[in-house]
Amino acid sequence: MNGQQIPGASLRIVRLALLSGVLLFGVVIAYLSKGGEITPDPALGPVFRIVFLALAVMCVVAIFVIRGVMGRVDADRRGQLALVGWALAEGSAILGGVCWLIAGQRTLYFAGVALLVAAILLLPVADKA
Numbered sequence: 399m400n401g402q403q404i405p406g407a408s409l410r411i412v413r414l415a416l417l418s419g420v421l422l423f424g425v426v427i428a429y430l431s432k433g434g435e436i437t438p439d440p441a442l443g444p445v446f447r448i449v450f451l452a453l454a455v456m457c458v459v460a461i462f463v464i465r466g467v468m469g470r471v472d473a474d475r476r477g478q479l480a481l482v483g484w485a486l487a488e489g490s491a492i493l494g495g496v497c498w499l500i501a502g503q504r505t506l507y508f509a510g511v512a513l514l515v516a517a518i519l520l521l522p523v524a525d526k527a
Contacts (some may be wrong), residue, residue: 413523424495438499443491443503449493450494460483461516487517
């Protein structure tokens with residue numbers, strides 16, 4: 399970014415927006431699945447599981463690297479790093495939703511949501527950030 403500190407209130411709003419968007423995506427997928435609007439192809443499940451697992455592992459590694467770096471940087475950069483970690487976890491959750499939508503792999507969606515919640519907990523927003 400441009401070196402400016404992101405206010406803590408803004409980061410909290412972004413965090414809430416990331417989580418609520420993923421949850422709304424899950425509600426829409428559940429509605430479409432129950433209504434018979436979509437028909438998932440279970441044959442694609444193994445491919446999606448491999449792709450999701452690779453992305454989730456990379457995301458977990460990145461979150462722990464970011465968490466380690468956050469302890470060594472100034473307060474101005476901590477908010478930016480937290481935002482990067484949350485966005486990576488959101489990508490995993492959205493991929494899990496796509497897996498549910500296309501292949502019927504709902505557990506991957508819930509694993510992605512759990513990863514997003516874990517990222518939010520592991521990469522907190524400082525009170526004065």
